[in-house]
Each structure stands twice: as structure tokens, then as C-alpha cells.
Amino acid sequence: MNLQIRTVAEEDIPDWLQAVMTGFLRPPEVSKEDVEYRTAHHDPERTLGVFDAGRCVATFESFPQDLTVPGGARLPSDAVTRVTVSPTHRRRGLLTRMMDKDLRAAKERGDALATLIAAEYPIYGRYGFGPATGFTEWRIDVARARLDPRYAVPEDGGRVDLADGQQVRDLGPKLFDRFRDIVPGSVSRNETWWKRFTGQIRLPSHPWTEPFHAVYRSASGEVQGIVTYTVDDKWEAKLPQNTATVQQLIATTPAAERALWHFVCSVDWVTYVKTGVRAPDDLLPHLLGDPRAAVVHQTADYMWLRPLDIPRMLQARTYPVAGSLVLEVIDSAGLAGGRFLLDAGPEGATCTPTTRPADIVLPVSELAPLYMGDESASRLAALGSIEAGRPSALVTADTLFGTGRRPWCPDMF
Incomplete structure (x- = not known):
């Protein structure tokens, strides 16, 4: 078969996006808005596709990123993403050829390493990647958390205020920059990341639910933490069974971390809290009166490094x-x-x-x-x-x- 591996031109974007959706088992539909967004952020030199008789059957992309390593230094990384091979074209070495092309280009650029989030464990070791960070997600039974007395204000003299997306876009980047200084394994976020995270940019392929945001300020007024979460609406026999799902909680001090978790666990009508992806040795369980109230929902490898x-x-x-x-x-x-x-x-x-x-x-x-x-x-x-x-x-x-x-x-x- 005449398979062509090449960079993706602008006119290839709709077909390439459809191949991405197919590879991740999402409905193979590509909207006008998705194509326009992709076109505006397209880097043809770092976007690869495999084409069979003009149809895209495999995808690969990388983008510039920097990684915080132990001690706080940041190294330039080749971040690999949107790796797919259509089910009709597996076992033909397509990923191997795309990966080799990308990694050699990254080394020539001067990147110190490459990173990715592995959807499947067995794939990437053969390309020199190894699991470098892990994660744990907890499910907190609020009634068992023994936050007594119930949360009113932070115990350290700080305060928690609700915020909107614009405030998160204003405060979040500087806070996250300080957070990255102390958390090895964290990676850079650009302006587009914050716009998508807060809903300023919305795409049909990623349905949007407006979240809640809250900001922790220390007694001196310094912003030291932000939490973002959504809440479902579920009642049984006139009793709330709602779950708050945390999308992010970043904090630069233990006091901020404690205050924000206590805040989320004290929201009226919230019965359970899903923590989202957290550090495997997170402080969270021991910030509760009963650490057993936080039950491990899942734990696994996460970011891989090459x-x-x-x-x-x-x-x-x-x-x-x-x-x-x-x-x-x-x-x-x-x-x-x-x-x-x-x-x-x-x-x-x-x-x-x-x-x-x-x-x-x-x-x-x-x-x-x-x-x-x-x-x-x-x-x-x-x-x-x-x-x-x-x-x-x-x-x-x-x-x-x-x-x-x-x-x-x-x-x-």
C-alpha cells in the first residue's frame, strides 16, 4: 500500500482531526469551529499524518513545553500528543516511524527530553519513554470526613472567595508559576490553556459546563491557592447525593491547600467529593478528621519521560x-x-x-x-x-x- 508520512498542511486539517477523533473512539465528526481553532493554532512542522490514498490514517503532534525537575529548574521538552493509528492500519510500524522522526527533530532543536501522557502502558517503553510521575484520585465521603466544627473561615486568618473565569485568568498564571517552582513534574501552561480551562474558548468537541472557582488569600492578602470544581444535581428521597468534582486545586502553601479542601468539603448539599488527579503522596487524606473518608478511586502512572x-x-x-x-x-x-x-x-x-x-x-x-x-x-x-x-x-x-x-x-x- 502507498502510505505517505508527512507534515500536515492546512488543507489536511479536517481529515487529520477526523482521524484523531476516530483513533480515540470519539464520534468522527469535525465541526467548523474545531477546524477554525485548529487552523489558528496549527504548527505544520510539528504535526504529522500518515495518508493512504489521500485519507489520513494515523496522527502525531508535538508542541514546546518545559518541565520542572527536582530543585525547581525547568528544562525544554518535546510534548507528544494526539497519537493515533486508525484500526485499519495497525501493526505496520506507522507509530514507530512518526515517533522516530519527531524525537530526532526534538534532539536537533535542543530539547532536553520528551514527555507524554500514556493512554496505554505497554506502548511507549520501546521508544525510550518511562513513567516519571504517578497520580492518585480520591473519593471523599463528606459525612465521614469529620470536619468538626463545620468550615466557616480558614483557621490561619486567610480567606476564601468565590471567583469567576476572568479572575482565574488574571490570577491563575502567576500563582501557577510559583506553584511550578516547588512541584517537580509540573509542566508549562500557555495563555490558550487558561482560556480553554475557564471557558473563554469553547469547542463543540469538548462540551462545556460552567464550573465554580474559589481563591484562597493569606492573612496578608497574597493569593496562594485556587480551586475549580463542578457539582452534579442528584437527590434521592429528598436527600442530596451530589458529587463535587475538582478540576484543579493548586496551592503554594499547606495552609492554602488545607483551607481549599475544607472549603470544598463543606459546600452545602455536597455529599461526595472526587479530587481529580492528585500527587500520589498528596496531603489530602490527612487534612481530614478521618483520613479513611478519602477512598482511593484510582491510582496509576501518568506522565512519561524520554x-x-x-x-x-x-x-x-x-x-x-x-x-x-x-x-x-x-x-x-x-x-x-x-x-x-x-x-x-x-x-x-x-x-x-x-x-x-x-x-x-x-x-x-x-x-x-x-x-x-x-x-x-x-x-x-x-x-x-x-x-x-x-x-x-x-x-x-x-x-x-x-x-x-x-x-x-x-x-x-
């Missing part, structure tokens, strides 16, 4: 103590492999090629969880994912790469 420039990555993050390791990274794609000497400490790090014997040997995909602090070297070794040249190397790696909190990516992309 190293492209290992020395740059290792030099960017921070390390709690001084230490040295020789890492041998195996990369069958030839994009980032090699043997590297990491000399690291609280004052900074260097990472250079070396011929010294390796302390730890690992596939490039296993560097992702180790680098972000989501897994320890000892646990990865126990799983057989990495090999240690000497037993003490695992202790050194655990100490160097360990972080106080697990990384968290709050965004779908």
Missing part, C-alpha cells in the same frame, strides 16, 4: 548530598545513550562522558523515574530494571536522587 540530553538533564536538577556515580545508559535508538560520570552535590553537578566502569547500568526508559525521584534505585534493582556494578552504588543512587516528595504532573496534554 531523555534526549542526559548530561543536561543530570546537571539541571539538585542533589541533597555530595556523591559520584557512573551511569551507563542503554539507548537502542542512539539518541541519548552512553556512559556518564555524575559528580553531584548541593552546590551543583557535572555530568561528562567517561570510560570508567559503570556503577549502574540501565535502559534509557528507566532513567525517567530515577531522575524525577519517583522510584529508588534499590527498588528498580529489585525489580530487575537496572543493574548495579557494586552494591554500594544503589545506596549512593538512592541518596543522590531521593526527593522529599514524589513528582506530580497535574495536567493532561
